Amino acid sequence: MPLEAAVVVLDNSEFSRNGDLEPSRWNAQQEAIELYINVVIDSNMESGMGLILGGGKQVRLLMTPTNDRDQIQGQFHKTRLEGNLQFSVALQQASLALKHRINKQQHQRIVVFVASPIEEEVDTLVNLAKRLKKNNIAIDLINFGEQNEDHLKKLEIFFENVKKGSTSKFINIYPGMSATEKLFSSLGNSSDFQAEPGQQQQEQVPQQGTGVQFSEYGGIDPNIDPEMAMIMKMSLEEEAQRQQQQLAQQLQQPQQQQQQQLQPQQQQLIQEEKVENTIEEDNDELFEQARLLSMHIEQPQQQNQPAQEQQKQDTQKQLFQDQNFLEELLDDVNKDEEQESLLKKDDDKSKKD
Amino acid sequence: MQQHQHGPNCGCAEYMFNEDADDLYGQIEIDKVDCLNETAQNVKQIIRPEIEKTKKNHFVQSDLDSEIIVIIPFNETVRIRQINVVSLNEESAPNLMKAYINISNVDFGLIETPCVEQFVLSPNLDGQFGNAVKVSKFENVNNLILYIKSTVNDPIRISYIGVKGIRTFQSKQLANTIYELNPLAKQVDPDKVVFDSVC
Numbered sequence: 001m002p003l004e005a006a007v008v009v010l011d012n013s014e015f016s017r018n019g020d021l022e023p024s025r026w027n028a029q030q031e032a033i034e035l036y037i038n039v040v041i042d043s044n045m046e047s048g049m050g051l052i053l054g055g056g057k058q059v060r061l062l063m064t065p066t067n068d069r070d071q072i073q074g075q076f077h078k079t080r081l082e083g084n085l086q087f088s089v090a091l092q093q094a095s096l097a098l099k100h101r102i103n104k105q106q107h108q109r110i111v112v113f114v115a116s117p118i119e120e121e122v123d124t125l126v127n128l129a130k131r132l133k134k135n136n137i138a139i140d141l142i143n144f145g146e147q148n149e150d151h152l153k154k155l156e157i158f159f160e161n162v163k164k165g166s167t168s169k170f171i172n173i174y175p176g177m178s179a180t181e182k183l184f185s186s187l188g189n190s191s192d193f194q195a196e197p198g199q200q201q202q203e204q205v206p207q208q209g210t211g212v213q214f215s216e217y218g219g220i221d222p223n224i225d226p227e228m229a230m231i232m233k234m235s236l237e238e239e240a241q242r243q244q245q246q247l248a249q250q251l252q253q254p255q256q257q258q259q260q261q262l263q264p265q266q267q268q269l270i271q272e273e274k275v276e277n278t279i280e281e282d283n284d285e286l287f288e289q290a291r292l293l294s295m296h297i298e299q300p301q302q303q304n305q306p307a308q309e310q311q312k313q314d315t316q317k318q319l320f321q322d323q324n325f326l327e328e329l330l331d332d333v334n335k336d337e338e339q340e341s342l343l344k345k346d347d348d349k350s351k352k353d
Numbered sequence: 354m355q356q357h358q359h360g361p362n363c364g365c366a367e368y369m370f371n372e373d374a375d376d377l378y379g380q381i382e383i384d385k386v387d388c389l390n391e392t393a394q395n396v397k398q399i400i401r402p403e404i405e406k407t408k409k410n411h412f413v414q415s416d417l418d419s420e421i422i423v424i425i426p427f428n429e430t431v432r433i434r435q436i437n438v439v440s441l442n443e444e445s446a447p448n449l450m451k452a453y454i455n456i457s458n459v460d461f462g463l464i465e466t467p468c469v470e471q472f473v474l475s476p477n478l479d480g481q482f483g484n485a486v487k488v489s490k491f492e493n494v495n496n497l498i499l500y501i502k503s504t505v506n507d508p509i510r511i512s513y514i515g516v517k518g519i520r521t522f523q524s525k526q527l528a529n530t531i532y533e534l535n536p537l538a539k540q541v542d543p544d545k546v547v548f549d550s551v552c
Contacts, residue, residue, distance in 0.1 A: 104458055130417040134390040135460050164394070 005048045005065040005106035006040050007094040008033060008113070011144070013055035013085045015116030018145060020175030025115040025144045026081060028179040032142065033076075035183055036111060037069050048106060050097055051075050054090035055116075056083040061093060065101050085116045088128050095137060108137040109167075115144040117151050125154060129161035138167040142183070145175050374434035374517040376403040381516070382426045389422040389461065390415055392508075396423060399513050403437075406480035412441045412512040419447075419509050420502035424459055425516065426495065429524040433491035435517040437483035438474060438501065441510035446476040446503065450484070453498040454491060464500055474501070480513060491518070495525060 010033075016026040040047050048065030049072055062075045091110060098108040110132070118125070132139060139162045143155055152172070159170040171186050173179050222229035381400055388396035391413045398411035415421045440446035451468035453459075469491070472484045497516065503509045 099462060107458075108460075127417070130390075134417050136389055 003044050003046055003103075003106050004040060004109050005050070005098055005101045005103070006036065006109040006111055007050040007052060007065060007097050008036060008111045009052045009054045009090045009094055010079070011055055011085045011113045011115040012053050012079050012081050013083055013116045014081055015085070015146070016055075016081050016144075018115070020145045021173065021177075021179055028144055028173070029113045029115065030076060031180050032113065032183055033072070035180055035187070037072060039187055041067050041069050046103065046106070048101065048103070050094075052090055052094050052097070053079060054085045054087070054112075055081070059086050059090045059093050061097055064097055065106070084119065085114065087112075087114070087118050088120050088124055091128060091132065095132060095135060098137065099135075108135070109140065110137055111140040111142065113142050113144060114155065115146060117146060117148060118154050120154075122154060122157055125158045126161050129158050132162050133164050136164070139163070140168065141170045143170075143172045144179065145173060147172075147174065374519060377427070377431055377433070377516045377518050377520070378402045380427045380429055380431055380520060382428050385424075385426045387424040387459075388413055389424075389459070390417055391421055392416045399511060400425070401513060401515075403515055403517075406437065406439055406513045406515055409441055409512050412510045414445075414510045415508040419504075419507040420461075420500065421509065421511070422459060422461065422463070423499045423501065423511075423514060425497040425499070425514070427497070430493050430495055430521045431516075431518050432488070432521065433486055433494050433497065433516055433518040434488060435483040435485050436472070436497075436499070437477070437480055437513070437515040437517070438499075438511060439477055439480045439513035439515075441512045442478065443476050445506050445508060445510035446478075447474050447501045447506070447509045447511070448504060449502050450474050451500040452486070452491075453500070454494045455496045456498055457496070459498055463498065468500070480515070483515070483517065493521075494518075 010029055012026070016024065016029065018025050021028040037049060040049050045067065048067050049063075049069075050065040051062040051072060053060045053062055062078070063072055066072065091112065094110045095108075098110070101108075120128075139159070141155060141159050141162075143152070146152075155170065155172075159168070162168060163170075169186060171183060173182050378401065383397050383400055386397050386400055388394075392415070393413075395411060396413050399413050401408070413421065413423075436450075436452065438447070438450065450472040451464065452470050452472070453463060453466075453468055456463065470487055474484070475482055499514070501509065501511065
């Protein structure tokens, strides 16, 4: 448990009123702070946490790094949502607050909550990032809700230039998903932050936001949990082999040539499928498969069409079986009602075909 | 003109005290070597044995401006005699170095504090010119911090850093202690006890 001084930059701009993260982005930030308080202060008695309001006319330092959690939680009553987020000014103030921390032994960390588009240009951001990296400040960049492409790109460039080693994190929270769950899984998987023993540690496949990491190990970081990673890898490989055999058996003899062409692609597709859990991706994959199928037809189409459709159905079923398999394997608790209803919709669709 | 060859009697500051100085490469904890403001994380590759000091295939480049801080921890206490910095080429050579010792949690705020010793660096492309240090100030070193910068070149590129000195074969370790709640006192002879009165 590292000795840290973490300064949290809150986004109290008008954009935080947005309700795409329920009940609002501002509330999501508050919950996230609770999480960070647990992680930082409870893990080490001497760690400190500070607060900065990044929005409004002036960037305000609410709290210098302190280990008194009541004081931090009390600050929320004083805050109002106003103005726009001043990203670089807030970060500079945060680094200044860290520079003047009382206990120089604490490692420096800035946690930035971004809930509004960033006004600064990329060059300014890169410069700022390099300055922070130069002073050995770890950055946790958490994006609440804003999914504009340019905005995400700016954040990624900033993060690329500021990260040093593995202590910095970039977490993207999509509208609709639970911020605390997402944060908890990301923070829980990192070796820097460890969850309290009392809290439940959810072993989730990291969601889309952080990118598909360690996909061949089913999303488990082999450095942290080598046994689990090996088990996942073996299971995924077995599943791939099983599906390969199934495909081979189902198609008839004259179509074997065609099938051999399809298998490596399907195998590849299936393997990718196993890691990605979202339904939208499933549909794209099916379109991709259909497209490939239509491209590889050299023999008369009439014979092959019913077989292909059957193949499509079968692969669809297998894909859904895959998901179930994965969920079973991981004891996944993450069953959103939305996802379930979407799942049911797609099931009905395929049955109609 | 004949190149000056250092010898025991040449009187050059760089060579004095260096006859018994050994290359301290073996005492450097290479895994814990760190560098602030470098573009790529390759400072460990420029810490090499003295024989390889002229190799130019690895170098550390400064990122934002023309200064870097290199942190070199040792696995035992050493006495430093000479610090050798080789730059990649003349256009990216540093001209100033400040040395600090035994400081943890280093960042660029350190520069504002007074250094243990300050050096003027020359390009030193072949590694012949090592900087001799004031011996008395570098007696018990566990941790060497070098602030290297250039006032004219931007960025700077360093291809080798070497340290020469004398080992003490003593290392900082946790003391093995036993804490006693009730210390067992020896039997004391009351006639031999002397009482001091404190007024």
